[in-house]
Amino acid sequence: MNHQTLPRHIGIIMDGNGRWAQQRGLPRTEGHKAGVEAFERICEYAADLGVPVLTFYAFSTENWVRPPQEVGAIMDLFRRQLNSTERRQAENEQKRWRIRYIGDLREDGAVPADILARLRNMETQSADKDKTVVNIAVNYGGQQEILSAAQRLARLCCEGVLVPEELTLQNIEDGLTTAGQPPPDLIIRPSGELRLSNFLLWQSAYAELWFSNILWPDFAPAHLDQALAAYARRNRRFGSSNARQATP
Ligand code: IPE
Ligand code: IPE
Ligand code: MG
Secondary structure (H helix, E strand, C coil): CCHHHCCCEEEEECCCHHHHHHHCCCCHHHHHHHHHHHHHHHHHHHHHHCCCEEEEEEEECCHHHCCHHHHHHHHHHHHHHHHHHHHCHHHHHHHCEEEEEECCCCCCCCCCHHHHHHHHHHHHHHCCCCCEEEEEEEEECHHHHHHHHHHHHHHHHHCCCCCHHHCCHHHHHHCCCCCCCCCCCEEEECCCCCCCCCCCCCCCCCCEEEECCCCHHHCCHHHHHHHHHHHHHCEECCCCCCCEECCC
16 A cells, blocks of 8 residues: 555544344444454554554444443443553553543543543653644544534634634634544445435545445455455545545
C-alpha cells in the first residue's frame, strides 16, 4: 500500500462482541474480552502500516441502556485494560502512540470517576508521542458531540465574541472532539450491520464506508488489508464530476 492511498484517518466501529460469544455458548462478557484483544491487534497493525490517526468506537452514549451487569463488565474491562497498559511503560515508549479519549467525559457525567482519572492519566502519559494518534470513543455519540459544539458557539455568541450569521463550518469543527485532526477517510464496521450508530457523524461527511460480516473479535490484519485495498480502489469525488482516487 503506498502512502497516496493510505487513509489519513480510519474509524472503526468495534461491533459483534456479543454475537461472537453467543455463537460459542459463552457469556457476552467473553466477547468483550476478545474484543479488547482484537483492538490491540488491529491498532498495532494499523499504526505499523503508518496510518496517522485511528478512532475506535468502544462504548456509545446509547450503550448505557444495556443490562447493568453487562455495562459493569465492560467498565471493568476498561479498568483492566488501562491498568495493564499503564504497567507496560517500556512498550508504550516504543509504540509512540498518542492516546486520546473522545466522548462525553465530563467529571459529573456517566463514566465512573476512577475510570476518568485513568483515562486522563493515559492521555497525559502519551501526550508527547508522535507516531499515531489513537482516539478511543467512550461514552461517545456523534449527535451529542455536535450539540456540545453548538452550545459552545451559542455561548460565544451570547458573550458577543461571535456573531451567529458569521459562523462557519470551521467554527463547528473547532468544537468537536477531533478538532485539528483530518476527517476519517475510511470507516470500517464489522458484524454485518450497515449503519453508523451515532459514530463520527459530522466527520464522516465524505468518509468511505466498508462493511463486513466478520464479528469484531475475529477481525484480523488480513481484514484490514481487505478494507484498505477496497478503499484504494474507490473513486472519491467530493461533489465534483472528476473521479479522484482515494485520499485527496
Ligand atoms: C460491541 O459489541 C461492543 C459494544 C457495543 C460495547 P456488541 O456488544 O454490540 O455485540 P453485538 O452487536 O451484540 O454482537
Ligand atoms: C455501536 O455498536 C457502538 C459500539 C461498537 C461501541 P452497537 O451494537 O451499540 O450498535 P447498534 O445498537 O447495533 O446500532
Ligand atoms: Mg452491537
